[in-house]
Amino acid sequence: MNRINKKLQEDRKLLSIYFTAGYPSLDDTSRIIQELEENGVDMIEIGMPFSDPLADGPTIQQSSTAALQNGMTTALLFEQLKDIRKSVSIPLILMGYFNPMFQYGVEAFCKKCQEIGIDGIIVPDLPLDVFKDDYEATFKKYGLVNVFLITPQTSEERIRQIDATSDAFVYMVSSASVTGSKEGFGNIQTDYFERIASMGLKNPQIVGFGISNATTFQAATKNAKGAIIGSAFIKHLARNGVDAIGEFVKSIRA
Amino acid sequence: MTYHADEKGYYGEFGGAFIPEMLYPNTEELRQNYIRIMQDPSFGKEFDQLLKDYVGRPTPLYFAERLSGKFNTKIYLKREDLCHTGAHKVNNTIGQILMAKKLGKNRIIAETGAGQHGVATATVCALMGIECVVYMGEIDIARQAPNVARMKMLGAEVRPALSGSRTLKDATNEAIRDWINNPVDTHYIIGSVVGPHPYPDMVARFQSVISKEIRWQLMEKEGRENPDYIVACVGGGSNAAGAYYHYLDNGDVGIIAVEAAGKGVHSGESAATSALGKVGIIHGSKTLLMQTPDGQITEPYSISAGLDYPGVGPMHSHLFKSGRGEFISITDDEAMAAGLMVSKLEGIIPAIETSHAFAILEHRPFRSEDVVVINLSGRGDKDLSTYIDHFKL
Ligand SMILES: Cc1ncc(COP(=O)(O)O)c(C=O)c1O
Numbered sequence: 107m108n109r110i111n112k113k114l115q116e117d118r119k120l121l122s123i124y125f126t127a128g129y130p131s132l133d134d135t136s137r138i139i140q141e142l143e144e145n146g147v148d149m150i151e152i153g154m155p156f157s158d159p160l161a162d163g164p165t166i167q168q169s170s171t172a173a174l175q176n177g178m179t180t181a182l183l184f185e186q187l188k189d190i191r192k193s194v195s196i197p198l199i200l201m202g203y204f205n206p207m208f209q210y211g212v213e214a215f216c217k218k219c220q221e222i223g224i225d226g227i228i229v230p231d232l233p234l235d236v237f238k239d240d241y242e243a244t245f246k247k248y249g250l251v252n253v254f255l256i257t258p259q260t261s262e263e264r265i266r267q268i269d270a271t272s273d274a275f276v277y278m279v280s281s282a283s284v285t286g287s288k289e290g291f292g293n294i295q296t297d298y299f300e301r302i303a304s305m306g307l308k309n310p311q312i313v314g315f316g317i318s319n320a321t322t323f324q325a326a327t328k329n330a331k332g333a334i335i336g337s338a339f340i341k342h343l344a345r346n347g348v349d350a351i352g353e354f355v356k357s358i359r360a
Numbered sequence: 361m362t363y364h365a366d367e368k369g370y371y372g373e374f375g376g377a378f379i380p381e382m383l384y385p386n387t388e389e390l391r392q393n394y395i396r397i398m399q400d401p402s403f404g405k406e407f408d409q410l411l412k413d414y415v416g417r418p419t420p421l422y423f424a425e426r427l428s429g430k431f432n433t434k435i436y437l438k439r440e441d442l443c444h445t446g447a448h449k450v451n452n453t454i455g456q457i458l459m460a461k462k463l464g465k466n467r468i469i470a471e472t473g474a475g476q477h478g479v480a481t482a483t484v485c486a487l488m489g490i491e492c493v494v495y496m497g498e499i500d501i502a503r504q505a506p507n508v509a510r511m512k513m514l515g516a517e518v519r520p521a522l523s524g525s526r527t528l529k530d531a532t533n534e535a536i537r538d539w540i541n542n543p544v545d546t547h548y549i550i551g552s553v554v555g556p557h558p559y560p561d562m563v564a565r566f567q568s569v570i571s572k573e574i575r576w577q578l579m580e581k582e583g584r585e586n587p588d589y590i591v592a593c594v595g596g597g598s599n600a601a602g603a604y605y606h607y608l609d610n611g612d613v614g615i616i617a618v619e620a621a622g623k624g625v626h627s628g629e630s631a632a633t634s635a636l637g638k639v640g641i642i643h644g645s646k647t648l649l650m651q652t653p654d655g656q657i658t659e660p661y662s663i664s665a666g667l668d669y670p671g672v673g674p675m676h677s678h679l680f681k682s683g684r685g686e687f688i689s690i691t692d693d694e695a696m697a698a699g700l701m702v703s704k705l706e707g708i709i710p711a712i713e714t715s716h717a718f719a720i721l722e723h724r725p726f727r728s729e730d731v732v733v734i735n736l737s738g739r740g741d742k743d744l745s746t747y748i749d750h751f752k753l
Contacts, residue, residue: 161382255382
């Protein structure tokens with residue numbers, strides 16, 4: 107069984123952390139991953155920097171620009187990750203925009219992910235219908251799960267289609283926003299979290315966007331299986347460095 | 361074989377909607393409604409009326425006698441430079457503001473590079489009394505001050521795009537992010553035949569008034585609907601799409617697309633997307649774009665801000681790939697010289713974008729009996745300081 111599916115069966119709320127590969131320094135990738143695992147994080151999204159991250163707010167934009175300036179590329183990231191499974195056993199997900207993957211070659215990309223021991227991929231701008239028509243078979247062939255996003259605006263019919271095509275979890279974007287924009291959740295989020303929870307989807311849900319501390323983590327995971335923190339982690343990393351990762355994780359799990 | 365979009369927004373292998381799920385409801389609402397709304401007679405009536413009374417259409421199709429004499433062929437100019445606001449851009453913004461009203465939107469966002477599309481959007485928002493926010497790269501704001509001032513006079517808010525390379529592509533990213541953050545009340549008026557489906561097709565349809573008029577105007581003047589060639593400059597591709605539109609599937613009409621070579625196609629400072637681009641995804645569309653081998657989008661260069669886009673609309677990628685269109689790239693210097701030539705021969709100072717289209721006359725011979733229509737997409741007032749610097753006027 108895929109590591110993600112196994113993890114989702116554990117009887118606890120999952121904490122997933124997103125970071126941008128190549129930031130703060132080009133060679134931080136494996137250390138960040140190891141620190142996150144050692145400090146009890148359940149799952150990691152390794153962000154592949156892109157020049158034009160149109161679903162991301164300023165924090166992830168800036169980390170992406172810096173990572174590219176540092177010299178990060180798809181090939182280099184694969185090189186940095188090639189021995190990662192010798193030291194890390196939690197699920198690893200690659201998250202990035204479609205163009206760099208398309209240039210690498212989707213099949214070659216998936217093959218490389220399998221060799222390394224990547225468990226899943228999130229491509230925000232690869233739409234459901236294109237995935238199904240052109241790439242689903244390739245993802246399956248290399249044992250990769252694909253994760254789709256839903257938002258408060260996503261229709262029930264489409265949520266059901268997404269649920270049917272997913273085989274790990276559904277990524278619930280907490281509000282109509284790019285990453286890192288909202289502080290705290292209001293009634294709209296609570297209603298949305300409850301509405302989705304009551305739909306009886308076959309896949310568990312993990313909430314992302316707008317989770318920055320213990321309070322928002324708890325609110326998000328009241329109904330959902332877990333939550334993903336990105337911008338708040340990157341800000342912490344920028345301010346306090348890789349050595350202080352444990353401190354950040356503890357502040358969330360407190 | 362058709363060169364129009366199919367119902368999923370594909371032109372051959374190009375187009376589609378490669379958008380994050382957050383944008384799906386926005387583009388889906390548009391996709392489900394745009395053709396129905398455009399075909400509604402009351403919409404058509406209002407659109408035509410505004411184009412006539414406010415924009416000043418039909419724009420003349422003018423026989424350029426001295427230019428024709430110089431190049432020994434029959435050259436007609438489609439005078440989009442005479443549109444209100446000085447370029448073809450307003451055909452699209454009039455259409456889209458009416459579309460936004462039909463969809464019940466009360467806030468407009470747009471991106472702009474040189475400021476032409478921003479001005480055209482701010483103009484129609486003033487006309488309709490609708491709130492308008494225009495995203496513009498921080499670098500462009502500094503180098504296009506008069507257009508920033510025009511937008512402000514028209515009541516628009518100009519917001520600087522501070523991310524990435526701080527130019528047109530980043531302004532487009534910011535507009536898309538705004539739309540993600542405001543999915544219900546806001547309509548995004550894209551400025552060219554780019555972006556996710558249905559934008560390329562919708563914008564092409566609004567701009568198609570250009571070739572619709574050329575057909576009957578040419579019939580009046582030459583007794584025939586079809587020119588031998590139709591020539592247009594291509595940034596994102598909207599004035600070209602409009603000028604080609606009714607001729608796309610008509611093999612008797614040659615299609616010539618002119619791109620900006622900047623300082624030379626292989627100088628490293630160019631915007632010649634068909635020559636330098638590879639298939640990829642930019643702003644939600646699968647199309648040719650300039651990028652690194654790793655798939656990072658690169659910054660183009662042209663002396664003309666309106667041609668300075670790293671991608672090109674999917675229709676044009678298909679015209680290029682299929683061979684239906686003939687693509688020519690023109691350097692800064694060639695374009696500037698052509699702008700001066702047209703000013704002196706015809707008494708018309710063209711926008712530098714359009715000057716690129718004129719410059720092919722020096723390279724591309726036509727037969728004396730050929731009828732060549734050049735789409736004069738805009739006037740050069742906005743470019744005076746560039747002309748002044750270049751020619752030390
Ligand atoms: C006068 C003029 N022509 C051409 C263009 C290029 O745009 P498009 O290729 O969409 O017509 C612009 C863009 O600003 C313009 O102002």
